[in-house]
Amino acid sequence: MDPGRAGCLGVVLVAVIGCVVLLVTRDPSGETRAVPSRPLPAPTPTSATTSRVSELVVSVVGRVREPGLVTLSAGARVADALRAAGGPLPDTDTMALNLARELSDGEQLYVGVPVPERASASRPGDTTPTTSSKVDLNRADEQRLRELPGIGPVTAGAILRWRSENDGFESVAQLREVDGIGPVRFDRLRELVRV
Missing domain, CATH: 1.10.150.320 (Photosystem II 12 kDa extrinsic protein)
Incomplete structure (x- = not known):
């Protein structure tokens, strides 16, 4: 069946419109472009990674004025723990203590007394070492x-x-x-x- 002159013009017109639409919507460089995505929100840090110990609790035992638990700020030294416990009693030898050593939370500091056998005597500066250490x-x-x-x-x-x-x-x-x-x-x- 012959579409006639009007039918041919219609087909050509549709083809031309299709080419124009293709040229207008295509990137001039001829490359495809990635569709920009919305940036993801930054992950919120968990408390385990952001919470830093701000206080230490240390047990000070032995020859000090106020033996017991002392609460100190992070980064405290052995000297700070001694001060918080009221200082050593008179005639207490503290030479074996490393007063500049940084403390860790939960440790026990022995002042002028031997470290019990069940406790670790290998921590530097805790007290006068036992004979074996x-x-x-x-x-x-x-x-x-x-x-x-x-x-x-x-x-x-x-x-x-x-x-x-x-x-x-x-x-x-x-x-x-x-x-x-x-x-x-x-x-x-x-x-x-x-x-």
């Missing part, structure tokens, strides 16, 4: 000696040299004979070492 002057290597307060590589080397030259230590008092260990340093070390 003291540094053995006749067996310790340089690294172990350097864990003592005020002992660096030079003094550790001097202790090892003295030990080698004198066939070991017979008493803690002989530590005074090592170069670099004067009366003040010896007083700090005598409760931390053994033979």
Whole structure:
């Protein structure tokens, strides 16, 4: 069936309109464009990641004026816990305590008393160490000696040299004979070492 002249014009007209619509809606570069999406809201942090401990609770026991629990601000040191517990009693030796050590929440600080066997005596600066946790002057290597307060590589080397030259230590008092260990340093070390 012949569509005639009007039918041909209609088909051409539809084709032209289709081409115009295609050209108008197409990106001039010929590439397809991604449809912009709405930005997602930022995730709200959970309390576990944002909550930082602002207070510490520490148990201070032993020879202090007010033994018990003390509440301190985060970042508090052993010296702060001693102050909060009223300070040490007269004649209490606190030399074994590392007063500058940062405390952690829930720990127990022993002042001037031995650490019970069931408690960890390995935490630095908690109290005067028990015999088993003291540094053995006749067996310790340089690294172990350097864990003592005020002992660096030079003094550790001097202790090892003295030990080698004198066939070991017979008493803690002989530590005074090592170069670099004067009366003040010896007083700090005598409760931390053994033979």
